Amino acid sequence: MKKHKIYTMSIAKVYPLYVEKAEKKGRTKEEVDEIIRWLTGYSQEELEEQLKEETDFETFFVEAPQLNPNRALIKGVICGVRVENIEEPTMREIRYLDKLIDELAKGKAMEKILRKV
Numbered sequence: 001m002k003k004h005k006i007y008t009m010s011i012a013k014v015y016p017l018y019v020e021k022a023e024k025k026g027r028t029k030e031e032v033d034e035i036i037r038w039l040t041g042y043s044q045e046e047l048e049e050q051l052k053e054e055t056d057f058e059t060f061f062v063e064a065p066q067l068n069p070n071r072a073l074i075k076g077v078i079c080g081v082r083v084e085n086i087e088e089p090t091m092r093e094i095r096y097l098d099k100l101i102d103e104l105a106k107g108k109a110m111e112k113i114l115r116k117v
Contacts, residue, residue, distance in 0.1 A: 003058070006094060010054040018101045025105045035100045038114050039093075041066030061093040070115040071096050078102060 019029045036047055041064055050060055061067070071093075075084050078099045086092040103113045 004091065007058040007090060008056050011057055011060045012051045012054045014057075015051055018097075021101060021105045025107065027104050027107075031104055031110060032101065034110065035104060035113060036097065039068055039071055039097055039100065040064035041068065057094055058090050061090055064093075067093070068115075073115040074099055 015032075018032050022028065022032050033044060033047060036042065037044065040047075040061070042050065043065075046065070055063075072084075074096050076082065076099055078095050081095065083092065083095045083099050086095055100113055104110075
């Protein structure tokens with residue numbers, strides 16, 4: 001089965017779009033970075049290195065230091081699909097990130113975005 005093209009796309013190509021989406025709604029690059037660090041367990045330095053190295057999405061998530069266990073609390077629709085129903089693990093991780101950035105752009109409080117229960 002052929003992999004979706006997002007798997008081989010560099011996160012560095014999409015990252016500026018995440019930041020732009022957030023900033024258009026009055027949010028910050030720092031909040032985008034916090035969301036990515038929360039989801040993946042990368043430190044800020046490690047995240048910056050992944051961006052510099054132009055790591056592809058699949059590798060970015062496969063090599064993530066500590067995927068947050070609370071990411072399973074992320075629910076809702078992104079790209080017309082319910083994230084909790086996505087069976088392929090890497091695609092689900094990518095869509096979790098998309099959903100979190102979407103919530104940020106919609107003005108949701110960081111405590112709720114980061115599923116602080």
